[in-house]
Amino acid sequence: MNRPLFYLAIFASILAISLAVSQAGRAQGTKYGQFAPPDAFEENPQLAYYGSENEWSRRQFSKEKAEDEYKRRGQRLLLATLNGNPNKSLDWAAEYLAEDPHDLESIYNQSIAYCQLGKIDQAFAAMKQAVEGGLPIERFLAGPRQLLKPLTESEEFQEYARSRTSGLLHGPMLGCVTDDSARIWVRTENASPVKVQVFSCDTQGNPSSNIASTSSSLVDLQEDFTAIIELTGLQPNTQYAYDVLIDDQSLLKGDRPHFHTFPEPGAPGIFKVAFGGGAGFMPEHERMWDTISSRNPDALFLLGDNVYIDLPEEPRGLHQYTYYRRQSQPEFRRLTASTPVYAIWDDHDAAMDDVWLGPYLDRPAWKPAMLRIFMENWVNPGYGNQESPGCWFKATFGSVDCFFLETRYLRTNPFGENPTMLGSIEKKWLLNELKNSQARFKVIVSSVPWAPNVKPGSHDTWDGFPHEREEIFGWIEKQKIDGVLLLSADRHRSEAWKIDRPNGYPLYDLMSSKLTNEHTHECVPGQLFCYNKLCSCGMVTFDTTQADPTITYEIVNIDDKVIDTLVIKLSQISF
Incomplete structure (x- = not known):
């Protein structure tokens, strides 16, 4: 064979091997590639409209x-x-x-x-x-x-x-607490009318005999035997107790949980939130919920990977089982009965790891069902809108506005041109809300890290969407929006990052995602501090009563030890 033909044959062989490896990669997977089932490539053989950076398979099981x-x-x-x-x-x-x-x-x-x-x-x-x-x-x-x-x-x-059950299988779970309302989520054994009685408390926190309000709802079989009871007409900054009843019989056996309404929007106050992700079911780590409860937070933010499903094509039995393990845990039930929960999801609950779900509302076919089962199991203020569904909503706590983001439902392929994590509608909502907020602190809550190089080489964090991230950060600077704080999760550790900005104040990304997981991610260079030895949560206290309001971030481990602390003054994150 002459030399040109020889090299041509070698080139053809290399090309054939490369194509074979590329096709095999879609099925077998290598780290941080583009992997998806065949139907995801039907529109574009080179670009999956939905998929993952990791192998698309049942390897998690x-x-x-x-x-x-x-x-x-x-x-x-x-x-x-x-x-x-x-x-x-x-x-x-x-x-x-x-x-x-x-x-x-x-x-x-x-x-x-x-x-x-x-x-x-x-x-x-x-x-x-x-x-x-x-x-x-x-x-x-x-x-x-x-x-x-x-x-x-x-x-x-x-x-x-x-003699061993009360008819209440899961819950009560408290959520959507405002200055004058709250919601209670329950799952019952049968489809029965459920009533919630709310009691005023005296100065020692003891329930009085006077019923402050009563509300009821019918358990919905279509929502997996759950009901959400709306409580209205409450007073700001007031402590209440409540009971859950069926046929006027208490399901809580007289053990009435307490909750506290928030101050009116804009009012100064002290607000403490526990937050984190990475809550895989691990019996010996479930005591983390009691650790959090002992610190009496005013709210619990769950930032994704809350239960770990990882198999979107499967029947609902796997999904239900995975949620029920957590919701049946006494430690979790004790915490969420008295601490309002605000939950978003991330990849392991939305589909599988490092997933993008694509730009369509109802494709892939299982996507709406995945969101539906999430909605059945939490009690959020909202789930986006019809044009852009998902786990995005706003919650206000006195003079703190929190904007919870949906980062998966309409996320597009990060290997394509101009990818988006939020989609145009959610992003427009976020930018407008930031601009119009009068709160002292504005907290943007993301399931994935904001800071660069948190997960080196990956497109799964905001590093995979740098133009959209810059659009948000640039908007803060263009509109001179003071008091923005970033919260995030995903990496199995707790840490703090400072993102220096050339045209504005530094943005702090506070991260925590090892609530109950046994799996750990190594710390990487660049953090202000990082902890991954034991399970932990982030604890953030907002104090807007001071002349220069403060944010205090603490990493608290499962043994209730404060590992690291960071104090940020409003004057440090203002123009």
Whole structure:
């Protein structure tokens, strides 16, 4: 072969190998590439309209993942049953129980598998073992209901459960607290009218005999047996207690949670918020919720990766199971009964890791259902609008305005031209709200980090959308908007970053995303400080009563130790 033909043949071979690797990459995945199912490439063979920077597969539920991360173990077992292999689920559960005889998630999944095999006596025995081992019986009543129906409809189970349940499976969860209103979310055993009674409290916080207000709602079967009860006519800056009733019978057994309304919008005050993401289910870390509760925050901001689903194509059984694990936890229920929750999602709850969901409202076909199941399980002030749905909304706490962002639902491919994380409608809303806000502090809450180089080499953070990030930061400077603070999550650690700006004040990005996760991300250069040794949360206190209002950021670990502290004065973040 002559030399030109030889080199041409070599070039052709290299090209063929490159194309093969590129196609294989879509299926097998390599880190920080463009990966998606075939239908995502139908419009453009070179650019997936939805996809991920990581392998698009079921790798999160592999044997290796289940061994490394406990949150995957129960999911792996349930998927085997959902895929028609309950015997395989039983075999795997037996392997886990041989290592840890007290593994309650494996015992729970044994009960589900036995139900699918029609072995109700074995299902009951597994259920009883799990409950007596400490698993809340509400897990079996919540379900997934269809999977456990053969057990829960049996006379033996109903007799066993009768004295152990109140009819309230999940909640009450407090949310949407303002100066004159609040909402209470519940999930009940049956479709019944639910009533919430609200009581005034005396100066010691004890409920008085006078009912401040009463509101009711019908549990909606279409919303997975949940109801949201709206409480109105409350007074600003006032403490209340409440009870939840069905047929005038208390579901809380006299243990009435308390909450505190906020001052009127614009009024000075002290407001403390606990925030974080990365809340994968880990039984030994669930005490983190009690740690947060002990510090009496005025609100809890959950910034994504709240439960870790990671399989958008699957039936709702996996999604429900993943939410129910957390919502049945006594520690979580204690905290959220008295602390208003404001939740956004991130990649692991919206679909899978490092995902962009594309510019369409109803494509891929599973996208609206993923948002719907999120909405069933939280109690937010809003979910965007019809033109731009998602987890974006505003919440006001005295003289602090918080703008929670949806960063996944309409996010476009970061490898394309002019990608957007927010979409035009949400972005316009954010810019207008920032411009018009009269609050002393304006907090922009994102599920992914704002600061550069937080996740080197990745397009998943705001680094993948630098023009849009600059548009937001530039708008703050153009409009001379004082008092902007950034909150974010995603990286499994807690940290603080200072983003210096050439034409404005420095922007501080306060991050925390290791609430209950066992998995940890290493600290990277450039932070003001970083902590990743144990689970932790961010605790931010806004004090607008001072002449120069302050923000105090603390990293608090699971053992209730303050690791690092940063104080920011309003004068430092003003023009």
